[in-house]
Amino acid sequence: MDLGELIKSLRTAQSMSQGQLAKKINEVYGTTLSREYVSNWERGKITPGPFYLTALSAVLDVPLAVLEGEVERRAFMTDIVGAAIAPTVASDLLSKGFAARLKGGPAADEWEAKLGTYGTEYMSMGAADIQRRVSGELVVVQQQLDDPRLWSVASRLMTLYAKTFPGSDGAKAVHWYLMAARAADRSDDASAQVWVRGRAAIALGYEGASLGVADVLADQALEISDRPSLGLLNAVYGKAHAAAIRGDRATALDLDTKGRLIFDKAGSHEQTSDYAVPYWRLNVFRSLLLARLGDEKAAVAAQDQAARELPESLPRFATHLEMHKGLMLARAGDRAGGAAFARRALDALPPEKHSLTLRMLMDEIER
Known part of the structure; x- marks a missing residue:
């Protein structure tokens, strides 16, 4: 997707006309941008300069690095190795990659089993542990992409890897979500194409980060299959x-x-996997949504329904529900009390079980 197409997709995802986008930029930045100028951007006739890229980043809620193309120019291997701070870790990753190319890596069925394991472990492991382990898997699967089935595996691993970066940091998380979508497209597996985009959309929407990208990926999923x-x-x-x-x-x-x-038609019976959405997890989604809308009665009902079925082995999600109550207090006017309630809930969870999403939720409540 080139810059013009991206601007158009982000704009239409927010149900804005070209004129409305121009007007919004003018209102925020005091400019005299015209609808025709926006049209020229989208058709690739004019490339926005640094000032307007910054304006578009703010108005469309997309990381500036994505609009500048910086994240698209990074090599796949460079990104993975760049995430590993210790040189010995980078050395191990490189060794795994070459070994996989020379000897061949796991078969497709073995990769599917690995994905199942990671889906379960994600629910209780910390982001740092997942990131370290999945980065090694990405280096290996990268060497096996002659098999189209493994593009589907790679896309789902990339989505999981993206979840280890906060959506608010912009470039990293969004870059991996967008690359996961492109990888899924290479697989010709419609279910993977929809799942990767949907998972990215709920991750960004739940975190309240890069909402423009969340809308675009969600809309793409809806277009691929209903x-x-x-x-x-x-x-x-x-x-x-x-x-x-x-x-x-x-x-x-x-x-x-x-x-x-x-x-009602697609909910899963599997309870403890990131690849599943059982009834309790649906109500975790709804609990935060309704808390954000200020619908206290419906939010409490969703929290109660989630708590009744939530497995005891997943205390992190119980913390989510408690923090949603803190958000409701804050939205009702008791900002200090809501933040204190949420902080107590977060502090009660062992630090090694904290997720980036919980930390971002705490930031939202404190704001």
Whole structure:
């Protein structure tokens, strides 16, 4: 996707016309941008300069590095090795990559089993542990992409890897989500294409980060297939959270209704995997959504429903629910009390079980 196409996708995902985008930039930055100028950007006739790239980044809620193309120019291997601070770790990663190329790596079925294991471990492991282990797997699978089936594996690993970076840091998380979507497209596996985009959308929407990208990826998932699936469910709730954060209550509630209908057909019985959305997890999504909308009664009902079925082996998600209560207190006017309530809930969880999403939620409540 070139810059013009990206600007158009981000704009249409927020239901803005070219004129509305120009007007919004003019209101925020005191410029005299015209609709025709926006049209020229989108058709590639004019490239926005640094000033307007910054304006577009703010108005469309997309990391500046994505618009500048910086993250697209980084090599796949460079990004992975750059995430490993210790030289000995980088050496191990390089060794794994060459060994996989020389000897061949796991078969497709073995990779699927690995993905299943990571999906379960993600629910309870800390981000640093997941990041370290998945980076090694990415280096290995990168050497096996002559097999189209492994593009599907790679795309799902990239999505998991992206989750180890906070969406608010912009370049890293969004770069990996976008690259995961492109990898899924190389697999010709529609279910992977939808799941990767949907998972990215709910991750960014739940975190309240890079909402423009969340909308674009969710819309792409909806365009690829309207068949009820967990990927589609994630995409719908990603858009719902983005709408709630922007204050679009009607859209958020409409998407919540649509999401529950999809869940009725596609909800999973598996309870403890990142690749699953059982009833309790649906209600964790809804708990935060309704708390953001200020619908206290419905949010409490969702929290109660989630708590009744939440496995005891997943205390991190119980912490999510408690922190949602802190958000409700803050939104009701007791900002100090809400922040203190959420902080106590977070502090009660062992630090090694903290996730980046919980830390970002704490930041949202304190704001």
